[in-house]
Amino acid sequence: MTNANEFGSLAEAIYKQKYSLDGREEWADTARRVVDHVMRPYLPELADEMTQAIIDRKFLPGGRYLFAAGKQLHQTQNCLLLSVEDSREGWAGLMRRITSGLMSGAGIGVVYSKLRPKGAYINGTGGESTGPIALMQMVNESGRHIRQGGARRSAIWAGLHWNHPDVFEFIRLKDWPDAMKAAKEADFDAPATMDGTNISVILDDLFFEAYQDPDHADHQLAHDVYDETVRHMLETGEPGFSVDVGVNAGEHLRNACTEVTSRDDNDICNLGSLNLSRIESREEMARLVELSTAFLLCGSLYSLVPYKEVDETRTKNRRLGLGLMGVGEWYAVRGKPYAPDEDLGEWLDEYEKSGEYANHYADRLGVSRPVKTRAIAPAGTISIIAETTSGMEPMFAPAYKRRYAKGDTWVYQYVIDSAAQRLADRGIDPDSVDSAYTLAQDPAKRLRTQAWLQTYVDHGISSTINLPAPMEQNFTDEEFGQILMGYLPYLRGITVYPDGARGGQPLTVVSYAEAKDWVGVEIEEVGNESACVGGVCGI
Known part of the structure; x- marks a missing residue:
């Protein structure tokens, strides 16, 4: 990737498939469409700066914003x-x-x-x-x-x-x-x-x-x-x-x-994520927190809702879910272990100020102040478009096969994690970096980091801890339960995924060497075999 606006093959495919209008709209046009409908009518002085932040993929609104903004049914808030x-x-x-x-x-x-x-x-x-x-x-x-x-x-x-x-x-x-x-x-x-x-x-x-x-x-x-x-x-x-x-x-x-929590029936999400892998300084982080908070607040005014009770609860609570992604890449490119970190904590101090910005802009717009403002979503397809690690997750693995539906057909592509590729380009072995796959045998490290990050988040964190297959776990049920109980009161939730626990799981870890020559090739699943989609698969 030579610049912030150049997409890799998988990011381009997902963007065109899910969010580009008619498959012809380009990314900069999508950014303008979203901001022009969501933010410019309410806070026009921030609109150009916000548009550039999205073009640069330093902030990505939730997928519903990218999909629905400007449409007749413009429900940009989801869940x-x-x-x-x-x-x-x-x-x-x-x-x-x-x-x-x-x-x-x-x-x-x-x-x-x-x-x-x-x-x-x-x-x-x-x-x-x-x-x-x-x-x-x-x-x-x-x-x-x-x-x-x-x-x-x-x-x-x-x-x-x-x-x-x-x-x-x-x-x-x-x-x-x-x-x-x-x-x-x-x-x-x-x-x-x-x-x-x-x-x-x-x-x-x-x-x-x-x-x-x-x-x-x-x-x-x-x-x-x-x-x-x-x-x-x-x-x-x-x-x-x-x-x-x-x-x-x-x-x-x-x-x-x-990741979003409430006491009130018929509440609704309002999500967007800051991409730490592309933000260059604490000062830039502070500005983007302000812009992104203001954007989501405008979204609470712009978005339609599916039925009237939702609007009543939203007017009362006006919950925002400003999240993070690229956390795992932030660690990886700095050669840091996936653990509580003082330098990252300084950036997160700026992230915590979202509540102050929300109150400022709510008062300015004459609407209710949001009761909470931060929630770390998994940001699945959005993180693929951003070409970084999902949510707060460590890099899943240097390389994997990703299964997804294309119409009525299941296909897969080999994916090399963007952070892993940047490490490889620098001559660093991607397998030497902490990943969800390598951390699977030591769940305490993941739990400790999640508990630390939770201190900066007023809603919840959506995070799945990958574990080895049941027969390969190096801890007993009782040992895992004791580890988990030590952190559980400090979390808002926890989910785990033992390898192979569900049939047809969408991600399968492979080696960097296996994946590097197949990136960008879309392969159709045919029973237990595979066939390339739209071309010859031979390398």
């Missing part, structure tokens, strides 16, 4: 945060909201803890409740058949509190039988239980009180729930834990990727 009441009207109302949300391009997160357990008596009909898990599966199946905004797979999250009577059934929801696993391995779109939904056990202050106090009435329950969840995390990758304690108590509603 709804929902709860459901324990009534017929509650069930029906949830299905209305999730259908409207998914069809407009929003992901959804739903907390089901208010619902009575399976088998509970229903006074009105004299029957028995089917419980929260039945409704979760209804929502999951809705997502299977609703492509978000008519274009992409639905993103769904489900949460249930640790002390709900159905929690153990919830924990075991993704214990797929061998036949289901085999079908999923052969065809990623093959149906499986809750396969379109990420699930988390919700932990609150009461959980930690019960867990730590042997005399507490729920002491044994807390330990049983924790141990069972940890065992499943290490085998199947789910459930994760969602943590809402202390000043965050009650903020258990989450978006699909769990």
Whole structure:
């Protein structure tokens, strides 16, 4: 890459496929389209500077901004945060909201803890409740058949509190039988239980009180729930834990990727990410935090919402989700270990000032002040376009194969991490750098860094800790549980992914040497074989 505006082959392909209008719009035109519609009508004096920041890929708005800005249905905020009441009207109302949300391009997160357990008596009909898990599966199946905004797979999250009577059934929801696993391995779109939904056990202050106090009435329950969840995390990758304690108590509603949190039903995400790999100084970081915060605030005025209750909650809370990406690359190019770092902390001191900027511009525009302003999203396709590491994650691996859907066909490309390539160009072995793959055997390092970063983030952090396959882990369930418990109260959530835990996983680690001659070649999956798309694959 010779300059900030020159895209690599994968970044170009993803951008053209997902965000370029009609596949003909160029990146600078996209930046102008987004800023001209979202920011220029409200804060015109900042618009040109913001446009250049996006062109330079130092700040990238969330994918919905890139996709929807300027369109008739300009819903540039995504991911709804929902709860459901324990009534017929509650069930029906949830299905209305999730259908409207998914069809407009929003992901959804739903907390089901208010619902009575399976088998509970229903006074009105004299029957028995089917419980929260039945409704979760209804929502999951809705997502299977609703492509978000008519274009992409639905993103769904489900949460249930640790002390709900159905929690153990919830924990075991993704214990797929061998036949289901085999079908999923052969065809990623093959149906499986809750396969379109990420699930988390919700932990609150009461959980930690019960867990730590042997005399507490729920002491044994807390330990049983924790141990069972940890065992499943290490085998199947789910459930994760969602943590809402202390000043965050009650903020258990989450978006699909769990980084935005709320106490209020019908809240909505508003996301964008600063790209640390392209920001050159603390002073530039400070300016970009101000610009990006102002941009997201304008987005809360510009964006449509899928139904009126969302607008009411947004007007009250006006949550912003200014995030980070390129954190892993920031470490890698400086030769630093993936760990709490004093130099990075100085940059994050500037990031924390987003709340001050939000209040300033909210007062200037005469709107409600945002209750919170920072959330680190995974920024999947956006980080590919930015050609940097995703969210707060370390470099996944120097090279990997990435699977993705192209119409009705599954294809893959070899990908060399941009930071890894820059290291290789400098004569540095990319395999010598901390990556998610190499850190998999030492989860404490990942947890320590996430807990440190969380001190700068007022919402949550979406981060998945990669682990070895269950038979290759160098720690027992009990040892991992003890490590995790040492950090858990300081996190907002945690998800892990043991290698191979789900059939058809989208990323497979390969060596740098294997990938370097195949970059840019799109290969179609044909059963267990492959075929190049649109050309000859021979090197």
